[in-house]
Amino acid sequence: MLALAGAALAGAPLALAAPAGAAAAGTIVVDRGGPARSLPFTAARDGEAVISFAASAPGVSWGSAGAESAVVSIAVDGRHVTDLVVPSSDPVDRSLGLGHVQKGDHEVTLRFAKGSAPAADRVRLGRTRVRMPDDALALRHAPIVVGRTGWPFGNPYQNATTDTPLLAWHETRPAAAPGHRVIEYSMVWSNEDGGTDTPALMARWGRTTDIEWVYRVEVDASGRRVDGTAVYQAPLHLTFQFTGRFEGDHPLLQTCTENNNMCDVISPDPPLRFLLDASRTRPQGRAREAVMDRDPWTYRVAAQEMVREGKIEQPSDPATREVGDQRTYLFVEFAKTTGAPTAWGSAPGVALGVRLKADPSTLYRSDHGQPTWSVERDGAVATTVELPEGTAMSDIASIEALRRPVGLGDNGAPATVTSINRGFFLDDSYLPQPSAVAWQGSVTLTRANPSGVLWRPGLG
Template sequence: MQKRPYIFQQLTGVKTVDFEFLLTTRVSVRSVLVAAMPRQVHLWFRSNFWLVLAWSCFWACSDYCLASDELLYTHELVAAADDTEFLVQIEAGAPGTSWEESGRECGVLKVVIEARYDQHVLLFGGEHVTSYAFLAGPLPRGRHTLQILWDKTWTRDLQERPAVLSLRAAALDRKNEAQEPLLRAPILYLRNNTIGRFSDVPLILYWERQHSPSPRLAYTVIFSNEDGGTDTERLMARWGRTTDIEWCYSYTQDENNPIEQYQGRNHETLPFRGRKEGWHPILYDVTTNNNFSDSLSDPIDFRMRPAPVEARLEGRSRESVMDQFPWTYAIMAEEMIREEKLEYPADPGSPNVSDLRNYAYLDVCSEQRGTELYFAVLLKGNERWFRSDHGDPGSGIERSGCVRSTVELPPGTRPHDIRTLRIHCRPAPVPEGKMPVPSPAAEIRSVLRLFLLEKDYRPGQNLLERVVGRRLRPGQSLALSPDSIPR
């Protein structure tokens, strides 16, 4: 990194800032200034000597603070007009990193525009060269220097520098309606107690056009985990993952005024009244279950501006977005290892979560009225049914729509070992103060997916895709056999 020239270094030859030296050489420094400057400038320096001293020390200290940052890449952005924004894509890799090992979880990049901090980019792909897309701007008309630095602050044990191999930047057009989801994407500040711990990190930001209860543009974040909220065992049974998926911001344009909302503490939908950069709302992760605030008095400069991807979720589970980015499964699993949340040795009869490769993952679409579902898997040569809920009455799924669950199986289970999937229906608990639903039933529309994870944690082949169209009443179940699976 190029060092800033210090006034006192240039004038006196001092290589480092020595406050005692500066104080004791005040006369000689002034003598140099007097000889080199016109009388008017000399008089100004004479009356503002301590201001000059403070300014010099500030720049010296700022260089010291930036000593942990190493310049990796420089690019010039050309803004043809005021408030120009860019979609930036880099190809980068981080040798020697591993999400499951503390101190070298991933490469951490800091993006600086015109010497001002803009955002961080985390290299989740490890040593593999991977594409990362983020947003920059709005910027005033003209040329702007974008620098990518290696921020060494958070990965104390990482020795090899990340490599940024290429960078492409494309200016966005506010008149193009197709680019609106990029231009309104939220800026996400990480929760203060997760910075440096690589926990509950935003992995994917996606957007969708929702039509109920009214048309709106909605954004959702997939986090690597949640430190609070639903316990890990029920996350796997009820949601089929240990990542956390939370909607964060929505925008609706009515006839008169836009309606902007975000998900606040306790999952409450609140009007957005916070700051923006351009059209981008600024949100802060403030709870251990990754709910947000639109204001924060003491945010740490660690924010992310990932380019959002489109998700079309009609007839699909939210978790299917992870399937589009298979590396998210490895991050999910390795964070469980690093945080020592897994059971060793694995016991499929215990509700404790084990290696995430021991599970069958399944997506089922249904409409429920006063019921909840749980699932069971039977293996060939084994008469024992392995259940998603492990017998826990609080681990059923009462939600309608397309949902994901998991069933823990013995370690080493292979796809062709699966003999039968059974869908069970039972009464849902009646909320306090509510009346039981008359004639409760679940309409099982389809099974979309049934898969195991490969050795590298990526989703394996789909073992079962079936249109069902069957009604189940409490106490009833439905058995399905996977499609033919080659050994």
């Protein structure tokens, strides 16, 4: 789809063995105070373009104040399209949309941007390439999310140091009209400065990132937007009709709350904008957190933000409700359904409990004994269980399911757990270790029998 149209700068020639349909480069280096770097490409047709690379910034760490990130501004033919926040000195694979391009010659420009941390002086973009996917419907309607600025008195570069956008994906479903589809876009942020508190995030959602649906639209059989169907997640998690501006088919939204809800009215001259590659979708039958599992570096960024912002208890203690070192948690995804109620009262949630071989009388609970911290929603869900420092998978004697009404009374509904999809610890670098837990079956929890063992070593 793309033909090579020149050489990459920074002394690295465009790779001749590029994947089919892509323009590729070696390593492009973008320096603070240095010239912009350019990557020419030729589009063989009109369509949506994507740029990808392994991004790193020497001296940068999302976990260190003053060294949080380096920012690269990306333009196409002189038009600012998206920004890249680089939170690591280790290479991380990233992919961003470049928007709609017409058939012909184009130039991507990469510039070291304001908002970069004082410790950041250089960004290295390895294996840089531009491509035009054949199936670009999801890319065509993906939202452009303008960074949170706190206008008129806030920091316009907030997302370079907190709650930075990490990933995006889409999901589709049939619409009522024949041949029409509804596309919904979701994003992962490194955290949320407002909303659910950190201990509840770990218990109820199994992570400290913030995951939100952002934008939803109906398209007809030819992929055109159906007028009046575009909606977005507004403050207070309300759903509002989108009445803002489009760039092509891309709606322009702004992160306007501390828990990453959207507005369709944009503050003046926002410096950061994010067009993430939303071409992927969630693995079928899996929790939303599975999109993080595909990109393990997101767990490290999330953990580093907690450390830098002082949200981690020191020393870690699983007996308290505060969040400890995330490397002491078992990260679990399981699937559950809730039956019909038989009485008045609150619905049951499900928490997980872990017993250790060395002390089987102690039950470590994901909800820390808090009723509202159990998981009420059905389907595939994620949670975490805090364990003593140094615990390994080989130390675990059992994983149990625990039924717990989330409010006053108990409506008597049964809750059935049908699988554990994965379970892992983070390694010393805050990256997920391979999953060591998998189970399928059926354990029904009732008011009379509110707990049951799901998994023991050797039990598949």
